[in-house]
Amino acid sequence: MDAFLLALILTFLIALGGREQMIIAQFSSATDRNVPLLIIGVACAIATAAVMAYAGSTMAEILPRRAAEMLVAFALIAGAVELAWPVKIKPMKEPTRSYVAIGAVLIFRQMQDAARFAIFALAAWAVFPTTALLGGVIASVAAVVLGWSLGAETLRKMPLRTIRLVFAFCMGIAGAVIGLNARFQFL
Template sequence: MDSFLFSLLLVFALALGGRDQWLVARWADALGRRVSLLLVGVAAAVCTAALMAWAGAGFADRLPPRAAQMLVAFALAIAGAELVWPVRLKEPREPTRSLGAIALVLAGRQVGDAARFAVFAFAAHAHWPVTAAMGGALGGGAAIVLGWSVGSAGLVRLPLRAIRLALAACLILAALLIGLNARYATL
């Protein structure tokens, strides 16, 4: 249950101001608040959370406990580095109306973002990786819903860059502490 709650909260927080949230917000502005766009965005969040949880659990099962703990540290460090990277999206010249294309672009953006690396880390460390996947799916879906509902004008008003930098510092510190614990822990 802990991995579900932590994954849900952390994925929602890490997805704030993310590339996928901005894309959905811009598409919602350009195409209107279509429910089909929202459903595609949430479906992409569910699929990518499940994929990253499966990958995290699969890698961790093949590693000794301390190496799995180091894997978690690396995943959190990568997530922190992705948060530091500024989000600069080009304005779409011609918004696509193809839900399949939108789903592919969103899934491509989500697979490598900080929120999904957090799902990877939680699934690698959890006894029940499914709970990390469910929490990540709900947190990612909630971030998509927020972007869809407020649009890009609403997201601009939020201090998203400062939030992302603060979360990056926390993730990098957590990665450092987990990595040091994995390296210097005595069994």
């Protein structure tokens, strides 16, 4: 249950203002919030969350306990770096209507975003990684639906950059503490 709640809350909060959410919002605004775009976004969110949860749990199973803790620390620090990186989405001159192209872009962006690194880390940490997967999937879908429903203009008005920097700092500290604990075993 802990992994489910942590994955649910953290993945949603970390995904706020992320590249994938901004891309969905931009396409949603340009295409008058059509439902196939939402379906593609939800399918991509489910697929990438499942891949990262599976990868995290599988890698943690084959590693010794302290090495698995270090893997969690690296994933959190990678997520912190991605969160701190500014999100710059170029305005579209003519949006594509190809859902395959939109899906490919979303999968590429989602596989390298901080929310998926958090799912990876929580699945590697959890006793039952399925709970981290379920929490991550629900939160990822909620973030996509939020971006789709609000649109690009509304998201640009929110202080998402500040929120992302605060979470980047918190994720970096968590990753450093977990990494130091794995190395020196002080907690």
